Amino acid sequence: MLNTEIVSPGIFLKYLLVMSLVTYAVRMLPLVLCKEKVKNRFLRSFLCYIPYSVLGAMTFPAVFFSTADVISAAAGCVVALIFGFSGKSLVFVAASACAAVFLVEVFMFL
Numbered sequence: 001m002l003n004t005e006i007v008s009p010g011i012f013l014k015y016l017l018v019m020s021l022v023t024y025a026v027r028m029l030p031l032v033l034c035k036e037k038v039k040n041r042f043l044r045s046f047l048c049y050i051p052y053s054v055l056g057a058m059t060f061p062a063v064f065f066s067t068a069d070v071i072s073a074a075a076g077c078v079v080a081l082i083f084g085f086s087g088k089s090l091v092f093v094a095a096s097a098c099a100a101v102f103l104v105e106v107f108m109f110l
Contacts, residue, residue, distance in 0.1 A: 067101055069108060076101035 007015075038044050067073040080097035088096075 068105055072101045072104040072108065075104040 038047065063077050064070055064073045067076070076097040079100040080093050083093045083096050
């Protein structure tokens with residue numbers, strides 16, 4: 001069931017303020033605490049991979065819940081991985097994965 005209660009403006013503004021402060025702190029603290037360039041090679045290498053790992057952690061689970069059935073999502077994921085690792089273009093990989101999902105769902109619901 002959906003909760004249809006209306007939040008009072010006072011509570012909404014408190015939530016908005018806390019959310020704004022947390023977002024600002026996360027972006028501001030590294031600038032304040034790290035005033036000089038990071039010289040450690042291992043740490044620099046680690047920090048370079050953070051955007052890719054966060055993107056993967058956010059995107060990969062959504063792949064399996066974006067279709068009508070997990071089987072069609074897995075088929076699209078497998079097709080995308082095969083074509084992606086074989087060096088095909090991003091447009092080709094995405095179109096092939098979409099086509100695989102479509103075909104699996106059409107054949108599943110016949």
